[in-house]
Amino acid sequence: MTIFVLASVMLAYALGSGTGLLIMVRGQSRQWEHDAGLYAQVASTALRGIYTFVSVHIDRDGRVTWIETGRPVGNDQSIVTTGFTPADVLALASAQTGQDVWLVTADEAGGLTSVSDSQGQGAGLRFTFPDSADQTPKRLFTGWIEVGSSTYFAGFMPILSREGRLMGGLVASVGSAEALLAARNQALRTLALLMMVTLAASALVAAIALRRAFRPIPALTGVLTALAGNDTGVRIPFQERTDELGQLATAIETLRCAVVERGRLRRISEHAAVMEHRAHHDSLTGLPNRARFTALLDAAMQRMAAGTAAYNLMLMDLDRFKEVNDTLGHAAGDAVLVEIGLRIAPLLAPDDVVARLGGDEFALLQRVDGSDPVEEAQRVARAIVSAVARPFAYAGTPVSIGVSIGISGIPDDGAERSVVLKRADLALYVAKKEGRGRFALYRPGMTMRIAGDEAAASTCGLPAKNA
Incomplete structure (x- = not known):
């Protein structure tokens, strides 16, 4: 009975395998024909997208069977008209099919010669159709096409004149004969080998062995899928087994633990990054805060001391900001800030830094890129004064404020943080006294008591109303 059952299984498998081989070969051929026709349609679509003067003939199934045109496609005149070379159009089609595409033209003898391929090369190749009844088909053709000394399975989309004369066509490859047949032969060899291995095994023993060996695989596959979805709470089965599947289950459990730990470390890192950002940035505006700006200023002083950079320090104080808070409320003030x-x-x-020091006070550290720090400071200060002077709108209510700016240079006005801050603050005081809505550059001898003395202070401002 065992021999009879095994013989019956082997015979049935042999018949099924032979039928499967035949179906596979025919199915692959049909797939090549389908792909060739599809790629030819894709190539024709790409051609029509560029050469709008062409038209197409469509059969009852909605397939393009040939392209019709009143003038040559791909010649110098069409390049001038469209701005695209034939290689551009072919590259577009090739990018969609993943295979070679050629544009061919008909000669006086009725033969076809390539104009270009999708890489802008391959010109002058001769195209013949060994499987076609016509030397040069005038309808959509799929099959083996000889391209120079090589053979391809491809689709040919003819291009006809208005009078029906063949002018050329598009050849869209599915693959070379060498590559396609090699893939088919490899598939056949693999299938034959699998059949021999299966026939060599006992049907009953194989059934029992496969049942035991492969029953856990779907469960372990599901576990890995869950882990890929970041579901670390899943239970890993079959860890108690002593065979290879038990080892695999144990390895998956180790992986799960690593994923859990990695997630914990990632959350810690993200929380630390958030706390770091909050510690050094203003919660309202998102700008660096006083502590962060002080650290950046110290770093700039170090670079200045090393002789690698120079900077301008600007302290800014908003004008009439208190009136906004008093009349419209702190929400309006926050929106203005x-x-x-x-x-x-x-x-x-890119290297400049603006920070909010607190209240309506801001600071700017400007890196000097040129040879004239004063000119660079004046340019940015004018732009800031003008930008702030533009009216704001809060809940439909216009809000007008200004900004006063005091400027000191690093190292021209000091090489220590406290010195340049003090001198920028002194220049800010002068700007305020000069009428607000302006900026002032620190000058030696500038004091608060003689803020209005033009000999002691040099100020440059833009009145808010003229900004």
Whole structure:
């Protein structure tokens, strides 16, 4: 009975395998024909997208069977008209099919010669159709096409004149004969080998062995899928087994633990990054705060001391900001502060830093890129004064404020943080006294008591109403 059952299984498998081989070969051929026709349609679509003067003939199934045109496609005149070379069009089609595409033209003898391929090469190749009844088909053709000395399974989309004369066509490859047949032969060899291995095994023993060996695989696959979805609470089965599947289950459990730990470390890192950002940035505007700005200023002083950079320090104080809080409320004041940061940011160079020191006080550290620090400081200060002077709108109510700016240079006005801050603050005081809505550059001898003395202070400002 065992021999009879095994013989019956082997015979049935042999018949099924033979039928499967035949079906596979025919199915693969049909797939090549389908792909060739599809790629030819894709190539024709790409051609029509560029050469709008062409038209197509469509059969009852909605397939394009040939392209019709009143003038040559791919010649110098069409390049001038469209701005695209044939290689551009073919590259577009090739990018969609993943295979070679050629544009061919008909000669006086009725033969076809390539104009270009999708890489802008392959010109002058001769195209013949060994499987076609016509030397040069005038309808959509799929099959083996000889391209120079090589053979390809491809689709040919003819291009006809209005009078029906063949002018050329598109050849869209599915693959070379060498590659396609090699893939088919490899598949056949693999299938034959699998059949021999299966026939060599006992049907009953194989059934029992496969049942035991492969029953856990779907469960372990599901566990891995859950882990890929970051579900670390899943239970890993079959860890108690002593065979290879038990070892695999244990390895998956180790992986799960590592994923859990990695997630914990990632959350800690993300929380630390958030806390780090909060510690060094203003919670309202998102700009660096006083502590962060002080650290950046110290770093700039070190670079200055090393002789690698120079800077301008600007202290800014908003004018008439208290009136906004008193009349419209602190929410309006907060909105104005946020908008101040948004208006100043686009005016700065990549290495510049603007910070909110607190209240309505801001600071700017400007890296000097040229040879004239004063000119660079004046340019940015004018832009900031003008930007802030533009009216704001809060809940439909216009809000007008200004900004006063005091400027000191590093190292021209000091090489220590306390010195340049004090002198920038002194220049800010002068700007305030000069009428607000302006900026002032620190000058030696500048004091608060003689803030209005032009001999002691040099100020440059833009009145808010003229900004």
